[in-house]
Amino acid sequence: MLASLGLILLCQLIGEAITRGFGLLLPGPVVGLLLLLILLLVRDRFAIIAQGPLRNGGVETASRGLLNNLSLLFVxxxxxxxxxxxxxxxxxxxxxxxxxxxxxxxxLATVLTFRLVSRLFGHEAP
Known part of the structure; x- marks a missing residue:
């Protein structure tokens, strides 16, 4: 679990470095989460990535532990x-x-986005 938490924090650190280095308007943790998502999506395709904290649901277990104690982060x-x-x-x-x-x-932004996506996919919004 420690390696998985380390991976999550490493992705956040890399995301922060990318946003500061390129002057992006996105928050660093968002870029880090996108990087973690990419790693999780490709882990089954590449054996090297599937080793360590990404195998056997390690990241999922660590993130579940974080979510279970999320209220502590609001202190x-x-x-x-x-x-x-x-x-x-x-x-x-x-x-x-x-x-x-x-x-x-x-x-309003959520409703407009929902209506736009509904039209794009050919479904009528209620």
Missing amino acids: PAGVGVVEKLDLIYAHGIAIVLILALSVVVTL
Whole structure:
């Protein structure tokens, strides 16, 4: 499991290096996840890649362990919020408005994307 976690973190590090090196607008962990996805997709085709943490579902087991304890990763964010309560009191209304606006924009983008993909594949959206 340690090697699998190391592989996940290595992919994240490489993704971060790629985004900073090429000045991409994507977050480094997203590029790292894409790299990990590519590794998982090609692991059955190449025997060399299938060795180590990629064999026998090692990455899947490690990621399941991370997901089971995901709530622990929110503790630092919660501490950061409590630490900045004075800013929240000062700008609370603006923060709530921006959050509400971002939810609406996200929902609209999701609906428009769904409708576009439905048309492209010949299915009518409900």
